Amino acid sequence: MAKKRATGRLRRKLSVRKKVRGTEERPRLTVYRSLKHIYAQVIVDATGETLVATSTFSKELKGKLKTTGNIKTAQAVGELVAQKALEKGIKKVVFDRNGFLYHGRIKALAEAARQKGLEF
Numbered sequence: 297m298a299k300k301r302a303t304g305r306l307r308r309k310l311s312v313r314k315k316v317r318g319t320e321e322r323p324r325l326t327v328y329r330s331l332k333h334i335y336a337q338v339i340v341d342a343t344g345e346t347l348v349a350t351s352t353f354s355k356e357l358k359g360k361l362k363t364t365g366n367i368k369t370a371q372a373v374g375e376l377v378a379q380k381a382l383e384k385g386i387k388k389v390v391f392d393r394n395g396f397l398y399h400g401r402i403k404a405l406a407e408a409a410r411q412k413g414l415e416f
Contacts, residue, residue, distance in 0.1 A: 321388070323339055334401055
């Protein structure tokens with residue numbers, strides 16, 4: 297069952313990545329989640345450059361988090377990635393859910409980033 301779920305996610309990921317590209321004007325905000333952690337990056341695909349990266353391992357969040365695999369943590373990561381992106385002058389991004397369903401922690405991260413000022 298786990299193998300079937302993983303291959304389904306990879307199939308969805310490839311389908312989404314055909315359409316979603318990060319440019320200089322609108323870089324790509326990509327999200328990855330594991331069972332215990334969540335990661336977010338802002339990437340320009342033309343150059344392959346990562347402009348902003350944050351996760352539950354970030355030093356800004358490390359001492360504040362009680363657990364790392366829940367919705368509150370995803371919201372904190374979303375707020376942090378939005379704050380860092382706005383500091384670098386990035387206001388508009390394209391959201392890449394990386395094949396994960398837009399539900400739970402992925403949705404919480406996206407909504408927190410929107411509330412902090414990112415547009416997508």
